[in-house]
Amino acid sequence: xxxxxxxxxxxxxxxxxxxxxxxxxxxxxxxxxxxxxxxxxxxxxxxxxxxxxxxxxxxxxxxxxxxxxxxxxxxxxxxxxxxxxxxxxxxxxxxxxxxxxxxxxxxxxxxxxxxxxxxxxxxxxxxxxxxxxxxxxxxxxxxxxxxxxxxxxxxxxxxxxxxxxxxxxxxxxxxxxxxxxxxxxxxxxxxxxxxxxxxxxxxxxxxxxxxxxxxxxxxxxxxxxxxxxxxxxxxxxxxxxxxxxxxxxxxxxxxxxxxxxxxxxxxxxxxxxx
Amino acid sequence: xxxxxxxxxxxxxxxxxxxxxxxxxxxxxxxxxxxxxxxxxxxxxxxxxxxxxxxxxxxxxxxxxxxxxxxxxxxxxxxxxxxxxxxxxxxxxxxxxxxxxxxxxxxxxxxxxxxxxxxxxxxxxxxxxxxxxxxxxxxxxxxxxxxxxxxxxxxxxxxxxxxxxxxxxxxxxxxxxxxxxxxxxxxxxxxxxxxxxxxxxxxxxxxxxxxxxxxxxxxxxxxxxxxxxxxxxxxxxxxxxxxxxxxxxxxxxxxxxxxxxxxxxxxxxxxxxxxxxxxxxxxxxxxxxxxxxxxxxxxxxxxxxxxxxxxxxxxxxxxxxxxxxxxxx
Numbered sequence: 065x066x067x068x069x070x071x072x073x074x075x076x077x078x079x080x081x082x083x084x085x086x087x088x089x090x091x092x093x094x095x096x097x098x099x100x101x102x103x104x105x106x107x108x109x110x111x112x113x114x115x116x117x118x119x120x121x122x123x124x125x126x127x128x129x130x131x132x133x134x135x136x137x138x139x140x141x142x143x144x145x146x147x148x149x150x151x152x153x154x155x156x157x158x159x160x161x162x163x164x165x166x167x168x169x170x171x172x173x174x175x176x177x178x179x180x181x182x183x184x185x186x187x188x189x190x191x192x193x194x195x196x197x198x199x200x201x202x203x204x205x206x207x208x209x210x211x212x213x214x215x216x217x218x219x220x221x222x223x224x225x226x227x228x229x230x231x232x233x234x235x236x237x238x239x240x241x242x243x244x245x246x247x248x249x250x251x252x253x254x255x256x257x258x259x260x261x262x263x264x265x266x267x268x269x270x271x272x273x274x275x276x277x278x279x280x281x282x283x284x285x286x287x288x289x290x291x292x293x294x295x296x297x298x299x300x301x302x303x304x305x306x307x308x309x310x311x312x313x314x315x316x317x318x319x320x321x322x323x324x325x326x327x328x329x330x331x332x333x334x335x336x337x338x
Numbered sequence: 339x340x341x342x343x344x345x346x347x348x349x350x351x352x353x354x355x356x357x358x359x360x361x362x363x364x365x366x367x368x369x370x371x372x373x374x375x376x377x378x379x380x381x382x383x384x385x386x387x388x389x390x391x392x393x394x395x396x397x398x399x400x401x402x403x404x405x406x407x408x409x410x411x412x413x414x415x416x417x418x419x420x421x422x423x424x425x426x427x428x429x430x431x432x433x434x435x436x437x438x439x440x441x442x443x444x445x446x447x448x449x450x451x452x453x454x455x456x457x458x459x460x461x462x463x464x465x466x467x468x469x470x471x472x473x474x475x476x477x478x479x480x481x482x483x484x485x486x487x488x489x490x491x492x493x494x495x496x497x498x499x500x501x502x503x504x505x506x507x508x509x510x511x512x513x514x515x516x517x518x519x520x521x522x523x524x525x526x527x528x529x530x531x532x533x534x535x536x537x538x539x540x541x542x543x544x545x546x547x548x549x550x551x552x553x554x555x556x557x558x559x560x561x562x563x564x565x566x567x568x569x570x571x572x573x574x575x576x577x578x579x580x581x582x583x584x585x586x587x588x589x590x591x592x593x594x595x596x597x598x599x600x601x602x603x604x605x606x607x608x609x610x611x612x613x614x615x616x617x618x619x620x621x622x623x624x625x626x627x628x629x630x631x632x633x634x635x636x637x638x639x640x641x642x643x644x645x646x647x648x649x650x651x652x653x654x655x656x657x658x659x660x661x662x663x664x665x666x667x
Contacts, residue, residue: 236391237424239411241485242441251437255428 098306127304136292146208147272148265151219159223177217185277193281210278215268226260259326342367342525349396357383359549372536373529375546381529385495389418417486418495423478425470432466438489456484476507496528567659570594579632592656597635599652606649611640
């Protein structure tokens, strides 16, 4: 097939991709508009003008000097790390076990795990926050634990997919070669399954990074970045909030770039295609 | 005498399917034992239970007099080469071979010495720092073998290790494997469905059928005097002809004979030639008798459709599918 004809046959695909990109990037563009256009120019109309009428760093400088940024960012970072770490600490053993009990039973478990995500977060969050209050978990640890509820099923599913794609005999060989289970895990299974594990970690991290419902209900004060951002917006400091929001998206973009390198469909097929 | 490995009445079921049915087998020190059987007869399962990655439903596994039935695989000190070699793709050749030594906590110097030693024996010294995914089939097989040999285990189990190689490499690998086993004096248990391998490698062959050892002995014995009609029809390039005994006046039993155990003549058993195949050693005539296909070897070519007669120079008599007598030996 010549380059030309392949380009032509892919044309609808490219057009689709461009349209989708515009839809996805437009909110980011609005964010940039609000952040870098001087406030008086923005306030002339209910919606920001689509072509920037001016340019300023004032909003960003104002945001960083007047409002507390480091506190929420640090807390968000710790919570995201905890959520990601916990995803692996629980997800890897769970996926390993599920991989042992046969595909049919394992799939039933997976569906059961996902059930919790089918309920609206707020329905789950309220009883949890009541219990956490009693347990003294109305803090970042509590937020991390609650967010784990959302990310754990998907993490297990992704890691399980990775384990299923591995030849069974690799683990057997390691056992025969004299490795006990922890050594087999550490030396063979985890390194072999590292892309699925990394994907699970990053997705968990990203989900936690912009999770709002659990964070605001369990720890409304001194909370994570999204909650703080919400507070600023409701207090009508929207220009500074936009500046914040823009800062907030940077780690997400970095994570997404790292992710797309590892996001092979293989991680999601449950290993059935191989 | 003491045996290297004793298997006593092993039982294994997968659901309602019985894979190992009271299987017993004794393997001597330094012996090359080939376990031969058609696919799906539990050959691999047998090895997997011996090495410990599959649990038994009954029976005992005794290695050097010690009952290892309940030991986990990493405590049995039995090496196994899997059919697909199961090389660790996240390690290079050197690390693959060094892995079992690392697991028993050998020092770096010892590991280095042993890995280099075994690599030079198996002629993979040049490939030691290659990635295992770049190796050819033959090299992969050598690496897998090196990894098994490097730590001096009590037993070596090999699960069709040559079946993934192409014909020429397989032939060479077979010779080398046999030489290696004799030089090192290790005890090998080798599973295959390939009779040529069994014939050229084995000190003794154990024929597996219905989850148990149907017959055990040197390959020639299995060929000449199969103890059951099943072994007779399984062993050999052509299955042993099994026909009703009444043909030669032995009512109530069956007789079995190899294609070459016949004399062509003017009287005797008559058959219609259905196929005549030329071979180095003569012509193979294929026909059917009472609905059973039979093959005999003669010196003259026969036309398809013609009739011919032959007499039996040698035959075995079977009653209830078990060998009772040998004639004309």
